[in-house]
Amino acid sequence: MFQKFRNLSRTRILLLSVFFSSLLALGVSALLVNIMEKRNEARHTYLTIAPIDDDEENPAEWGKNFPLQYEGYRKTVDQVRTRFGGSEAIARTPSQVDPRSVVAQSKLEEDPRLKDLWAGYAFSRDFREERGHAHMLIDQIYTERQQAVQQPGTCIHCHASTYVPMKKLGEGDLQKGFEIINKMPYQEARTHVQHPVTCIDCHEPKTLSLRVTRPAFMEGIRAFKATLGEPNYDVNAKASRQEMRSYVCAQCHVEYYFKGPEKRLTYPWAKGIKADQILAYYDELGHKDWERKLSGAPVLKAQHPEFELWSQGVHARSGVACADCHMPYTRSGAMKISDHHIQSPLLNINRACLTCHKSTEKDMQERVAIIQNNHFEMRNLAMDAVLALIKDIERVKESASPERLMKARDYQRKAQFLLDFAEAENSSGFHAPQEAARIMLKAVDYSRQGQNSLHDH
Amino acid sequence: MNKHRLSYVLLFIVLGSSTGAFLGLGIFTFHYAKGSSYFTNDPQACVNCHIMQDNFDSWQMSSHRLTSTCNGCHTPSDFIGKYKTKAIHGIRHSWGFTTGYFEEPLRIKQDSLDVVEANCRQCHGAIFHATDPLASPSSSRTCTSCHRDVGHMR
Numbered sequence: 001m002f003q004k005f006r007n008l009s010r011t012r013i014l015l016l017s018v019f020f021s022s023l024l025a026l027g028v029s030a031l032l033v034n035i036m037e038k039r040n041e042a043r044h045t046y047l048t049i050a051p052i053d054d055d056e057e058n059p060a061e062w063g064k065n066f067p068l069q070y071e072g073y074r075k076t077v078d079q080v081r082t083r084f085g086g087s088e089a090i091a092r093t094p095s096q097v098d099p100r101s102v103v104a105q106s107k108l109e110e111d112p113r114l115k116d117l118w119a120g121y122a123f124s125r126d127f128r129e130e131r132g133h134a135h136m137l138i139d140q141i142y143t144e145r146q147q148a149v150q151q152p153g154t155c156i157h158c159h160a161s162t163y164v165p166m167k168k169l170g171e172g173d174l175q176k177g178f179e180i181i182n183k184m185p186y187q188e189a190r191t192h193v194q195h196p197v198t199c200i201d202c203h204e205p206k207t208l209s210l211r212v213t214r215p216a217f218m219e220g221i222r223a224f225k226a227t228l229g230e231p232n233y234d235v236n237a238k239a240s241r242q243e244m245r246s247y248v249c250a251q252c253h254v255e256y257y258f259k260g261p262e263k264r265l266t267y268p269w270a271k272g273i274k275a276d277q278i279l280a281y282y283d284e285l286g287h288k289d290w291e292r293k294l295s296g297a298p299v300l301k302a303q304h305p306e307f308e309l310w311s312q313g314v315h316a317r318s319g320v321a322c323a324d325c326h327m328p329y330t331r332s333g334a335m336k337i338s339d340h341h342i343q344s345p346l347l348n349i350n351r352a353c354l355t356c357h358k359s360t361e362k363d364m365q366e367r368v369a370i371i372q373n374n375h376f377e378m379r380n381l382a383m384d385a386v387l388a389l390i391k392d393i394e395r396v397k398e399s400a401s402p403e404r405l406m407k408a409r410d411y412q413r414k415a416q417f418l419l420d421f422a423e424a425e426n427s428s429g430f431h432a433p434q435e436a437a438r439i440m441l442k443a444v445d446y447s448r449q450g451q452n453s454l455h456d457h
Numbered sequence: 458m459n460k461h462r463l464s465y466v467l468l469f470i471v472l473g474s475s476t477g478a479f480l481g482l483g484i485f486t487f488h489y490a491k492g493s494s495y496f497t498n499d500p501q502a503c504v505n506c507h508i509m510q511d512n513f514d515s516w517q518m519s520s521h522r523l524t525s526t527c528n529g530c531h532t533p534s535d536f537i538g539k540y541k542t543k544a545i546h547g548i549r550h551s552w553g554f555t556t557g558y559f560e561e562p563l564r565i566k567q568d569s570l571d572v573v574e575a576n577c578r579q580c581h582g583a584i585f586h587a588t589d590p591l592a593s594p595s596s597s598r599t600c601t602s603c604h605r606d607v608g609h610m611r
Contacts, residue, residue, distance in 0.1 A: 014468060021475035025482055032486045034555055042507045331561060334507045355562050358611075 041334035052205040057164040062199040066208075068332050072340030073199075076132035079104065082346045084372050084428040087131045098142040104129040113383055116390075117416065120293030122148040123301060130304075130426065133342060136160070137196045146186065152263040153189030154182045158252035160193035161201050163213040168192070178215040182264050202248040210244035212236055214251040220267025221247065227272050245321035250307035253322075255421070257287060257300075273308040275421040275439045279414060288413070295393040297409035302420040309425045313432030325352045368430060375429025375436055379422060382440040385447040386415045392451050404454055411450025418443040495547060500527045506554050508563075515610035530576045530608055531569065542572060573608075574599045 050064040063070025079089040079102070087104035094101050107127045108115050118124040126144035140159040145151065156162060162181065163174070169192060170177030181189050204211040212218055212235045225233035239247055255278055259266040271281045279300075282288075288298035310316050315325070327338040328351035345352035346368060349361040357364060393408050400408070422429065422436045422443075429436040487493075494502035504513045516522055521530070531546075532539040546569075553559035565573070577600040578585060605611055 014471060017468075017472050017475065021472075021479055024479050025475075028479065028482050028486050031555065032482070032489060035486070035490050038506065038554070350562070358564075 038334065054200070054205055055164055055167070056205060057161050057195055057198055057200050059195065059198040062203075062205075066199075068335070068337050069199075069340045074134070075341035076343070077134040078341075078343070079131055080343070080347055082344050083369065084376060085129065085426060086344050086347070087129045097147065098144075100138065100142055103139070104131045111383075113387060116387060117383070117420070118292075118301065121290045121301060122151075133197050135196070137190075137193070141190060151186040152182070152258060153184030153186050154258050154263045154265045155186055156181065156189040156193055157214060157216065157265055159196070160190070161195040161198040162193060163200050165192040165194075166215075174213070175215050179264070182258075183262050197252075201251075210241065210248050212239075212244075212247055212251055216256065216265040216267055217247070217251040217254070220254070220256075220269045221250075223267070224269035224273055227270065242319060242321055245323040246307070246310075246316075249322040249326075253304055253306035253426075255303050255305040255308055257282070257289070259287075273311055274435070275302075275305070275308070275418055276442065278305075278308070278421075279417050282417070283414075292390070292412070292416075294397075295390045295409065295412060296397065296405075297390075297393070297412040297416070299413050300417040300420070302417060302424045305421055305425050306427065306431060309421075309427065309435060310431040312435035315431070320356070328352045328355065371430050371433045372428040375422075375433065378437055378440050379419070379429075382419045382443045382447075383423070385444040386412070386419050389415060389447040389450040392454055396454055400454060407453045408450045411446045411453060415443040415446035415450060418446070495543065498526055498528045503527045506550070508554060512609045512611075515606075516608060519607060519609055521608050524580075525576075525608070530573050533572055533575065534579065570599060570601075573601060577601070 046065070048065055050061050052062055052065065056062065059070060059073060063073075079087045081088045089102050090105055092098075092101060092103050105128065107129055108124070114127065115124045118127075122145035125148045128139070128143075131139060136159045140146075140155060157178075166174050166177030166181055168177065169180045181192070199205075201213050202210055212221075218235055221235050222233045225231075235247060254267055256265055256267050258264065268278045268281045271277045271284075282300055287300070289301045290299060291297070292299045306322075310322070323338055325345040326342050327340060328345075328348060329336050330339045330351055331337075339348070339351065346365065349364050353359070353364045354361065389408070389412055393405070393412060397405060418439045422439045425431065425436070491502065491505050494505065500513060500516065503509050513527075516527070528539070532542045581600075601607070
């Protein structure tokens with residue numbers, strides 16, 4: 001060995017030692033640079049490239065300063081199915097009236113009973129699974145419901161970025177712009193908007209802090225807080241950051257109605273935000289969305305009461321916000337950012353659930369499946385019960401006394417709304433499983449009482 | 458012979474200077490990376506890398522902030538055990554953080570969990586004596602299964 005070493009020429013020894021020491025130096029300096037880079041990552045979190053003011057609604061401009069958030073935001077075009085939700089990309093042939101080549105699956109085709117339930121209402125014409133935020137405007141412009149009935153401008157509130165348009169219409173006064181846009185026909189209102197929901201709908205441009213921009217939510221949450229003994233609630237002044245991480249979503253993911261002939265957007269929360277409290281509010285007001293064909297009942301259509309149902313669940317009770325699961329924190333270098341690719345937590349279980357739940361992705365998926373499968377089973381039973389009452393009313397509507405009929409129709413209205421509340425809510429029961437079950441059980445009970453009111457003598 | 462000697466001298470100079478340069482670079486890197494802080498008990502050393510910042514921040518708000526540091530729970534109390542743990546974790550963490558090959562959310566590994574459990578028992582041992590709810594050898598429960606946030610948020 002030693003002999004061998006001696007036999008090596010000196011040049012070779014020299015070359016070898018140079019080689020190895022350069023390798024070591026390379027490794028150490030690479031480490032040094034890596035440490036430096038990581039330190040710098042931790043230092044720079046934000047760089048203003050394009051100054052943003054309170055009239056900038058173009059998300060691409062905001063995206064120059066916040067490329068990571070913008071990249072996530074743009075991913076909301078994705079269409080991915082989950083067992084009960086999500087949206088599947090369905091190809092369609094574009095037509096003159098509807099140029100879309102891709103839509104989501106039709107819920108009416110998935111469950112034709114919905115068509116029956118909503119007979120006489122535009123929703124029985126076209127009702128599809130919601131796609132991601134990026135599609136909200138185009139999907140509303142081209143839904144067949146637009147052809148069924150002249151829709152009011154009120155609808156645009158939550159299907160477009162309306163903060164800047166409302167300010168412009170109100171000449172700087174958001175509230176005034178809100179009142180103006182409510183009264184417009186939809187086709188006119190849509191000419192004032194350009195984007196689906198964008199950065200400025202939730203963020204204040206100077207500090208990027210969260211901000212509520214929808215007057216209807218400001219009013220709604222004020223009315224609700226008053227029922228809890230907190231009058232004159234100003235959401236933008238009083239809500240904590242964690243509350244805001246739900247409230248900005250709740251600006252739109254709620255039950256609402258169009259009040260009076262001017263179709264003013266209103267959130268029915270003055271008696272509380274539970275389904276039956278909302279129903280009681282509508283009953284007191286005598287509001288109906290439409291009269292159901294054939295049975296003649298003055299019925300209501302629940303919209304998408306995610307905020308209301310979530311509020312009754314264990315996650316809300318534990319202080320978990322919408323954004324915690326739908327926009328979970330993700331790491332990019334040293335930066336912790338909210339994932340702006342808003343989507344079903346089931347598509348991102350690792351970040352959405354496992355940050356708090358010390359479990360596996362598979363286990364979480366199974367837990368959700370149990371809840372949602374149970375919900376689906378109950379929803380189907382409740383829907384059959386409500387439809388059974390409707391069929392009974394239709395059958396005897398010529399022969400039954402007006403008092404009996406009125407009573408039965410009122411039960412239909414109640415039962416149908418509660419069922420619809422649990423059905424239209426977009427978590428398939430997950431946001432508050434027991435509350436959803438309670439509502440549906442009540443719907444079944446109202447259906448039973450309604451049938452009894454027709455039959456007993 | 459003289460010629461040989463000269464080339465030996467040259468060789469040693471080259472070897473010596475390259476070793477020296479490497480040593481200098483190494484010492485600087487060690488210093489820059491705050492290498493010596495890892496031999497202390499200062500929790501600040503654990504946030505040299507920002508990845509532990511959340512844990513550090515929430516420890517400062519936790520019930521144990523006045524009684525225990527990172528090392529108090531996460532390293533054994535005996536000298537050899539402590540530095541062995543520090544060495545193993547040091548290698549593991551620096552490899553993960555430098556290369557980026559690690560999974561999130563971070564999860565404690567079994568050997569680290571054993572260390573934490575032993576430390577809980579070292580201070581709170583008296584509580585266990587009467588009835589040890591975790592006495593069953595088959596039990597996978599630990600103190601922190603229930604007392605999740607006593608040290609920091611997880």
